Amino acid sequence: MSEKPKVATTSLCGCFGCHMSVLDIDERILQLVELIEFSRSPINDIKRFPGRCAIGLIEGGCCNEENVHVLRDFREHCDILISVGECARTGGIPALRNGIPLQECLDEAYLKGPTVYNPSGKVPDSDEIPLLLNRVHPAHEVVKIDYHLGGCPPSADTIWAALVALLTNKPVELPYDLIKYD
């Protein structure tokens, strides 16, 4: 059992859609667990790296300091890191806020909306919630990324083909069908 390569996954500033696309491999998930063992991932309760991993799948870019800590931790523990999907690759939709001062985004959400009730007139700020970054960063601006899978999300077949190639020591050569998006 323990000699199976380990795969860890995380969702940073993403929507979980790339994790859902991993689950869209459907019944092949049973084949996958013959090939690998899952390390830390939001789909189980392993919350810290118990040891080294062969592959880390990164969904989402970095929008707060917590994302940066988690991503650096993944780089430290994984031999190969893959940016899965547009948010990890480019910042994606959340990076639409990069052209807007962060304070304006906060004011819109916590001071202005037609249903906001905020007698103190302050935006959330506490030691318990992480600091937001001024802009959303793609994963490779923070750590070295070895492979990029495009798409919003990349299809289950794309993720499957890339994982199987890496796990069986074959070159990752994806046909056009798997790398064309919407």
Add this chain to the structure above:
Amino acid sequence: MTSLNTIEPKVEERHVEATNGTRRVVIEPVTRVEGHGKVVIHLDEKGEVSQARLHIVEFRGFERFVQGRPYWEVPVLVQRLCGICPVSHHLAAAKAMDMVIGVDKLTPTAEKMRRLMHYGQTYQSHALHFFHLASPDLLFGFDADVAVRNVIGVAAAHPELAVQGVMMRKFGQEVIKATAGKKIHGTGAIPGGINKNLSIAERDVFLKDIEQQMTWARGALKVAMDYTVANLEKLAPFGTFESNHAGLVAPDGAMDLYDGGLRAIDADGNIIFDHMAPAKYAEFLAEEVRPWSYMKFPFIRSIGPENGWYRVGPLSRVNVCNRIDTPEAEEARKVFMAVTQNKPNHITMAYHWARMIELLHSAEKIVELLHDPDLQGSDLMAKGEFRGEGMAIIEAPRGSLFHHYRVDENDQVTMANLIVSTTSNNEPMNRAVSSVAKTYLSGKTITEGLLNHIEVAIRAYDPCLSCATHALGQMPLVVDLVDHEGNVLDHKAKG
């Protein structure tokens, strides 16, 4: 706010004990939920829980950055809030934009295609939550070994159940693909209608599979019901409290997941308001901002922030409706309501049972729609007079979802306000966390298994934390233990 190059390496606080004997425990990240959450528990010097909170730690800023985008882009843009229930946001935005462009009634083909998409998503989302995320707690116990307490462990111990879960989710995803064009983040709904119908070939593939799906859906409902009834004594008080409930109902009071008016009831089942039109939502509801969470706290205005909070989702929908308009789910609803003598059911863990009633309801609705020739119609779009403002409510798998937009004469969005399902369950989840922490952690040596009890209560709500943090953030689950002066005593991250 901060920038990338100023971030110092994180010093992990796990168990922190202050000199005065108080402690702070942290669960981070909360796992087997969608998104990022963190729980912080404060213990006093006697080891009693003095405070326990669920913090949402992510923020993304959708309401601001959607401004300036063309209105027709919004249904495909805002669904990127959430990869588990993108269809909810896709359809809520499309419905609001229908109103913006003055379309009050869709063509039958468009409305039924959207409904089919929605029931497909409710089916896959409920199957995903029950089998992939929650079932390990129910099958193995709340404090089972971390190594098996996940879907892979379920596949090893109960292979048939795991395969059913996978195949049910797959069916729902295929329905979404046939109606929206893609399994995740599709493009089917457009302001005023839909961009495709269902071909006979697509329909026939589903018809071949639907009987098997119905059988599995009945089986899933039985698993949830039997589990709840057999363990009622333990589950009834687990993270439970009385509350108001809200959900959409059709004009005759039947459950309707796609459209209708909002009904809210109090803890005894008395109606607070009924058939509220989406356009009036801001007169009835408000959201309180609290400094310690990026997720707001919605409440009913007429009652106020203190007591006006309410629950949403499967439990609330079954509580508020008069009936369900499909026969098998209606039978199941009656059995469910009999447990509480037809009064509202407030049991947090009963969410799972209610969710499986809706799973069966969705399967029945899919059967109904597949036999409707309107799905092969070619009249896909309706037109109207531009109004510039639109509001919509839809029942997402996790509860009532509100979208509101204003659009200017250049077709650009000028204002967006979203109240997502999980946000309405913010106060309820915090109450559940606090109740479980006080019952199970006070005076105890804190173990991983005990901490998982807190996550079990959160998972009952099937929170979607990415949705909830559309505004700007992200939510990992951490339990922090803090003393009465606010010093961090203990930080427990599981695993």
